[in-house]
Amino acid sequence: MKQxxxxxxFVCIFxxxxxxxxxxxxxxxxxxxxxxxxxxxTKTEFCGMRxxxxxxxxxxxxxxxxxxxxxxxxxxxxxxxxxKNDSKVVRFLMLRVDELDAKPxxxxxxxxxxxxxxxxxxxxxKIYQQQPESA
Amino acid sequence: xxxxxxxxxxxxxxxxxxxxxRSKRTFFKKRRSCPFSGPNGLKVDYKxxxxxxxFLSDSGKILPSRITAVSTKHQRHLSxxxxxxxxxxxxxxxxx
Numbered sequence: 001m002k003q004x005x006x007x008x009x010f011v012c013i014f015x016x017x018x019x020x021x022x023x024x025x026x027x028x029x030x031x032x033x034x035x036x037x038x039x040x041x042t043k044t045e046f047c048g049m050r051x052x053x054x055x056x057x058x059x060x061x062x063x064x065x066x067x068x069x070x071x072x073x074x075x076x077x078x079x080x081x082x083x084k085n086d087s088k089v090v091r092f093l094m095l096r097v098d099e100l101d102a103k104p105x106x107x108x109x110x111x112x113x114x115x116x117x118x119x120x121x122x123x124x125x126k127i128y129q130q131q132p133e134s135a
Numbered sequence: 136x137x138x139x140x141x142x143x144x145x146x147x148x149x150x151x152x153x154x155x156x157r158s159k160r161t162f163f164k165k166r167r168s169c170p171f172s173g174p175n176g177l178k179v180d181y182k183x184x185x186x187x188x189x190f191l192s193d194s195g196k197i198l199p200s201r202i203t204a205v206s207t208k209h210q211r212h213l214s215x216x217x218x219x220x221x222x223x224x225x226x227x228x229x230x231x
Contacts, residue, residue: 011182011223013223013224050225052224053221053224053225053226053227053228054224054227054228056224062224064223066182091222091223091224093219093222093223095219105180105182106180106182106183106184106185106186107182107225110184110185
């Protein structure tokens with residue numbers, strides 16, 4: 001029987017004490033787990049160390065990762081339990097989405113360029129729309 | 136009497152002179168459309184912090200849609216996105 005796969009967007013924050021290497025190995029571990037249950041990881045992003053907007057567990061920073069997943073629904077619960085027992089993980093968010101975005105996420109882009117795409121969009125038409133002055 | 140009549144005449148002249156000024160004053164404030172609606176609309180994304188912050192007050196509260204002109208449907212999506220972003224410590228619950 002073929003399992004029904006759903007699209008998920010998964011953001012996970014690791015503690016500031018981890019190194020990039022550890023993060024990468026844990027993520028590949030997750031990927032392995034997901035593949036074992038018949039899922040698929042379509043995108044992996046290492047968004048790097050970010051400063052929190054507020055302290056979490058008296059920590060100021062965390063390492064953010066983002067995964068786009070295709071995963072059977074039954075596995076989500078098990079994965080949740082697994083993540084909660086992982087001491088390296090500060091926080092995680094698993095969201096079911098209709099479509100997975102293959103493009104690099106804003107979280108990753110923010111490291112490099114500050115507001116270009118949407119700002120241009122806003123300027124060009126939407127928000128600051130001005131009437132052309134008639135003579 | 137004569138004074139009154141002159142006052143009246145100026146009074147009656149008043150609206151006549153005011154007419155062009157009034158037409159100048161009644162400018163059309165173009166109703167802003169929802170930035171998320173339409174085929175070229177922006178996408179509500181909890182990861183796009185800089186976009187979300189345009190719809191937040193300085194203290195980090197979600198602005199009402201009557202100010203930002205976001206449609207009811209997208210205001211719902213927006214508020215959910217803001218709450219996801221807050222949970223991930225991307226934006227603060229309370230900004231100081």
